[in-house]
Amino acid sequence: MTDVAEPDPEEGGPAVEDGDGDDAYLAQVMVEIDEEVRRKRAELPARVERELDALFLEHSPMAGRGGDLGDALRLVETSAFIDPVVPVASKRPAGALIKKSLRTANLWYVGWVAHQVSQFAAAVSRSLRLVDNRLVELQRQLDAVAVPAAPVVDAGVAGAWWTEPAIDALAGSTGRVLHAACGDGWLVVALADKGVDAYGVDPRPGAVDGADLSATDLREEDPGEHLHAVASAALGGIVLSGVVDGMTAGQRQQLLERAADRLAPEGVLVVHSVSPAVWHADSAPAEVDLAPGRPVRPQAWTLLLPGWNVEVVPGPNAQDYLVVARR
Amino acid sequence: MRVAFVTPRYGPEVMGGAETAARQLAEHLVSLLGWEAEAYSTCALDHITWENVLPAGDSELNGVAVHRFPSVGGRTVGFYALDGRLRVAPAAATRRQAERWVHLNGPVVPDLLDAVAEAEADVVAFYPYLHYPVVWGIQRVDRPAILHPAAHDEPAFYLPVFRDTYGRADAICYHTVAERRLVQRVHRVADTFQMVLGLGVAEATPGGRAGGEVLGIGDRPYVVSVGRVDEHKGSTMLASFFLEYKKRHPGPLALALVGPVSAELPDDPDLVVTGVVDEADKWDIVRDAMVAVSPSALESFSLVVLEAWVERVPVVINGTCDPTREHCERSGGGLWFSSYAEFEAVLEKLVGDADLRRRLGERGRAYVDRYYQWPVLIERYARFVEAVAARGRTAPRRPGVLAPGR
Numbered sequence: 224m225t226d227v228a229e230p231d232p233e234e235g236g237p238a239v240e241d242g243d244g245d246d247a248y249l250a251q252v253m254v255e256i257d258e259e260v261r262r263k264r265a266e267l268p269a270r271v272e273r274e275l276d277a278l279f280l281e282h283s284p285m286a287g288r289g290g291d292l293g294d295a296l297r298l299v300e301t302s303a304f305i306d307p308v309v310p311v312a313s314k315r316p317a318g319a320l321i322k323k324s325l326r327t328a329n330l331w332y333v334g335w336v337a338h339q340v341s342q343f344a345a346a347v348s349r350s351l352r353l354v355d356n357r358l359v360e361l362q363r364q365l366d367a368v369a370v371p372a373a374p375v376v377d378a379g380v381a382g383a384w385w386t387e388p389a390i391d392a393l394a395g396s397t398g399r400v401l402h403a404a405c406g407d408g409w410l411v412v413a414l415a416d417k418g419v420d421a422y423g424v425d426p427r428p429g430a431v432d433g434a435d436l437s438a439t440d441l442r443e444e445d446p447g448e449h450l451h452a453v454a455s456a457a458l459g460g461i462v463l464s465g466v467v468d469g470m471t472a473g474q475r476q477q478l479l480e481r482a483a484d485r486l487a488p489e490g491v492l493v494v495h496s497v498s499p500a501v502w503h504a505d506s507a508p509a510e511v512d513l514a515p516g517r518p519v520r521p522q523a524w525t526l527l528l529p530g531w532n533v534e535v536v537p538g539p540n541a542q543d544y545l546v547v548a549r550r
Numbered sequence: 551m552r553v554a555f556v557t558p559r560y561g562p563e564v565m566g567g568a569e570t571a572a573r574q575l576a577e578h579l580v581s582l583l584g585w586e587a588e589a590y591s592t593c594a595l596d597h598i599t600w601e602n603v604l605p606a607g608d609s610e611l612n613g614v615a616v617h618r619f620p621s622v623g624g625r626t627v628g629f630y631a632l633d634g635r636l637r638v639a640p641a642a643a644t645r646r647q648a649e650r651w652v653h654l655n656g657p658v659v660p661d662l663l664d665a666v667a668e669a670e671a672d673v674v675a676f677y678p679y680l681h682y683p684v685v686w687g688i689q690r691v692d693r694p695a696i697l698h699p700a701a702h703d704e705p706a707f708y709l710p711v712f713r714d715t716y717g718r719a720d721a722i723c724y725h726t727v728a729e730r731r732l733v734q735r736v737h738r739v740a741d742t743f744q745m746v747l748g749l750g751v752a753e754a755t756p757g758g759r760a761g762g763e764v765l766g767i768g769d770r771p772y773v774v775s776v777g778r779v780d781e782h783k784g785s786t787m788l789a790s791f792f793l794e795y796k797k798r799h800p801g802p803l804a805l806a807l808v809g810p811v812s813a814e815l816p817d818d819p820d821l822v823v824t825g826v827v828d829e830a831d832k833w834d835i836v837r838d839a840m841v842a843v844s845p846s847a848l849e850s851f852s853l854v855v856l857e858a859w860v861e862r863v864p865v866v867i868n869g870t871c872d873p874t875r876e877h878c879e880r881s882g883g884g885l886w887f888s889s890y891a892e893f894e895a896v897l898e899k900l901v902g903d904a905d906l907r908r909r910l911g912e913r914g915r916a917y918v919d920r921y922y923q924w925p926v927l928i929e930r931y932a933r934f935v936e937a938v939a940a941r942g943r944t945a946p947r948r949p950g951v952l953a954p955g956r
Contacts, residue, residue, distance in 0.1 A: 245909055249882055252899065252906060256885070259895040267891060275794060275890035278787045283847050283870045284703030297889075399741050420941070422743070438933045440743050442730075452740035485741075 273301035296348070296355055303344035307337035370471055372445075374510040375427055377497055377543070378465030381409035385545040388536050389462060389493050390417055392547045398459030398487050403446035403466050408434040410462065411441065420459075424449045450481045458485050464495040468502070469514025479527060486550075492531075494524070494546040501542050524548070552586040553579060553935060554671035554693075558657055558681040560591035560616060561604065565778055565810050565826070567851060568678035568700035571725075571749050573614075575675070578750065578928045580613035585932070588615040590666050590683070592657045598812075600624035600657035617665060623658035637705035648711035652685050655706075663687050672939045675723075678850075679715050680706060688718045694938045695945065696721045701733050702848035703872070713737060720945045721938045723747050723931070725851035728872035743941065745934045750924030751856045754837065757830030761838030764831045765806050765822050772804040772822070773897070774839035774863075776832065776854040777846070779811040779823060784845030784868055789815045791845075791893045796820050798894065803901060805843075808835055837861040840907065841900050847871045856922055859883050859914030864907045866896055883914025 264272070276298055307330060311322035379385070389410070393400050396419055402410050405423020408431065414421035422440035425431050431441040442449075446466055461482050467475050482492060499518050502511050511517075519527070521535040521544045528548050536545040557572040564570065576587040589611075593602035600621040609616045632651055636643045643651070662683050666674060667690045674693045676684040678700035688695050697719035701707055716722070716737040722744040724730040734740045762768050773792075779785045785807060792805040793816065806822045807815070815821060827835070836842060842858035844867045852874045858865050865884035867874040869892070878884035885900065887893040900907055 245882060245913060248909065252885075256892070256895045256899055259899070260889075260891045263891040263894055271794065272890055275787075275791060278790055279889060282782055282784060282787070284872075399743075401741065422741070438937055440745070442744075444740075449734075449740050452734035452738050454738040454741070457738075457741050 269301050269304060270306060273298070276301065292355060292358075296351055299344075299351060300348045303341060303348045305337040305341045305344070307334040309333075370474065370515045371513070372426070373466070373469035373471075373474060373514050373516060375404045375425070375430075375465045376468055376508055376510050376514070378404040378406055378425075379410065379495060380406070381413070383495075384538055385495050385536065385543075386410065386413060388545055388547070389495070390414060390419070392491050392493055393419055393421075393460045393462070396420075396459030396491065398457060398490065400460035400462065401449075401453075401458055402462040402464070403449070404430065404464060405441055406430055408439045408441045410464075411439055415439075447478050447481065450478070450485050453485045455484050456487045456490075458490055459487055460491045460493065461486060462493045462495070467494060468496050468518040469511060469516055471516040474516065475527070483528075488550060490550075492528070492546075492548040494548070495543065496546070497543045498538075498541055521546070551583075551673075551932070551935065551939065552588070552671045554588050554590060554666065554669045554674045555677060556590045556662075556666055556674060556683050556687050557677045558592055558600075558683055559594055559597065560589045560618075561595070561611065563595055566597060567849065567853060568698070570853065571698070571700065571851070572675070572677040573611075574749060574924075575928075575931065576614045577612045578924050579932070582925060582928045583932055586615075587613070588617065588669070588671065590617050590619070590662055590669070590687075592621045592659050592662065592683075593618045594621055594624075594657055598625050617662075619659045619662040619665065621657035621659050623653070624656040626654060629654035633706075636709065640705045640708035641710070643709055645710050648709040651706070651709060652682055652711055655680070656682060658682055663690055667691055669693065673935050675935075676719075679712060685711060685715050688715055692943055694720045694941065694943050696723055696935070696938055698723045698725075699729065699733055700725065700850040701729055702850060703732055704848050707732075708736060716742075718945045720941065720943060721745075721934070723934065725749070726873040726876050728876040729850045732872065742945075743938065745930070747927060747931055747934070748922055749851055749853055749856075750927045751853065751860055751918050751922045752924070754833045754857075754860050755829055756833040756837055757828075759831075759834050761806075761835040764827070764834050765804075765824065767804055767806075767822060770802045770804050771840050771901075772806050772838075773841040773843055773866075773901075774806045774808060774835055774858075775843045775845060776808045776836065776857070777844070778809050779807045779813050779815070781813045782846075782848065784847060785813050786815065788843060788845035789821055791890055793818060793820065794890065795894050795897060799898065803840075806835060806839070808832060833861070836863060839863050841866055841897065844868065844871070844874055846874075849873050852877070855884070856914075856918050859911065859918045862908075862911030862915045864900060864910035864914065866893075866900065877917070881914050881917030883910050883917055885910070 309326055311319050311326060313319045313322055394417055400414060400419050400421040402421060402423040404425040405411055406425060408423055411421045411423045424442050424444040424446055426445045431443050434441045496518050499520060502517050524546045525533050531548040531550055534547045538544050555572045555576050557569050559569045560573060576589055579585040579587045593604040593606050594600040595603050602620045604618055606618050606620050632654060636651055663686050666687045671693055673696060674691050675696045675698060676688050677698040716739045719742060722742050724746045725748055727746055730746060762770060775788055777783055804820050804822055808824045808827055810826050811823060815823060836858055842863045842865045844852055844855050847868045847870045849871050850873055855865050855874055855877055867878055867884055867886045869875060869886035869888035875886055878886060885896045887896050
């Protein structure tokens, strides 16, 4: 048995070490299976496949992976043919004979109706397939111009100059305080030491791994998705550090609107950002070149948060700054 | 520290993931940490009829004080009519309809609610989200409440009555990240204090007989599916898939379905349905299986998948079940299917490739060893419970609320 390590149930890549090149081997196995599935779909009798797949879907999750459009279309296509030759097996004596007689007597009529229904279903199925093809093509084109997620850059570390003013701004918060991106939880712990009920999320794979995940509430989650799952006016404070710097104007606006909605009326929004000049310095990390946006100057925050009381605390050497906003 | 667990069924006879998890957590808190644990439950073993078969009153089981209360209501014909109507668009159900659904689903145990409200525990843990004792109990306790949802992506999960169940929890303990994702997609409780824990897996306790001997099939190779043999658990689908597979791949391979049976399956020499077996027989059967299959789409953790990996048996799971798929993707110990064609391709590959089976089994075992050992898990859970106790009752409660059935 291997050593028992501190469990890390948070997601982020394979959880088991690759042994003997297993990852590559398994990837190859999956490719082979996919090829085999395509071959089997061509040879399986349509009715058998339709009945078995319908059985599979019967107890599939409401909105799970079974909700894939391609799979749904495949089911439509395999269901498009209406078979007028009904089964005649029976457990009762002479049952099969009676059923067969009824089938023979009605086949001309049922067959005529079934033929038209099948034709209609096939036309609908073809139309849906055309729509799907168009959607796939649109998706492919959109992917080429899609805005990538902004990287987390300089989310802060324990002892950062802005720790104290951030804690001062959040002291006395009545609701929970969210820190994104929280890293190993250094600010969450510092806030907790001051009696603030804080927790953190971080989208970077493995960022929260070093923390004691049972005593400190840290999770590997995207800040935007996380806020989506928080009720309106639920939070006493939100700290965003290293999160908005590289966002596009649209991404930033969406996140700020969501944060504003999730904050209680007396809630405090704290944003730490680097200055734009730092972003363009040779010493800036490589991630900034890949970021879809760039940081804004401190004075822009009064425009980004209209109606808020915005206080800007400049950092040493004008490298970065802290925004404390209240409504 | 004293923890009270509220769960609709409790005991070693109960075959249910959530109920087993509650009992294992309670017993390990007692045995590994010396904490006090108690369970508030019903006299029922059957999750449909809720028939009172165990004696009401107080008893002790493996160091856990058990308080049982008779159910005054189980499922009736009315349940199925309402369920059929609501499952089409569960989120659109009215609050009144949803409360009615909870009541008809049972078990209706008003005395249990009174007792839990008076419990002198430091923390009350509710397990799972779906039933009357949890739905109404979590609203009435004045002690800090942890909800262990054991949530599945099933129609009932979307009924509006459960908003309050999640909303009244001071803390939520998930089995998997996939379960957390599901809950947070539907309920806006992401800011609730929480953790992802899972369950520990015990070492195998085999009886020493060959699996084929236990099954009565001699040397025939077989794949196994352990758990409730139930239509909702995918057993009938698996049986149909396997019989079609056998039509297209004649040979000695058999399918063993091990667990309590509530589904009608075809009488076929390739299907071996054992009913309930003891632990030693179960481990013997699992150890000698070529592959273990979990056909269920509705799991929040799936202990049987991890138990197969204890014996280094590769698994095949339902690809639409996010939690078991999370296990497979993270461990590399199993494959999945989302259609018959995929099932056939995956099974054919595994049955024909001993090296693939070995590699998957080893990776599954490594995953279990690394993440799902009780001593580590119970320490993490204990720290979580202590934090919940220290935080106190933070979620709003409705002390005056009266559950239907009063």
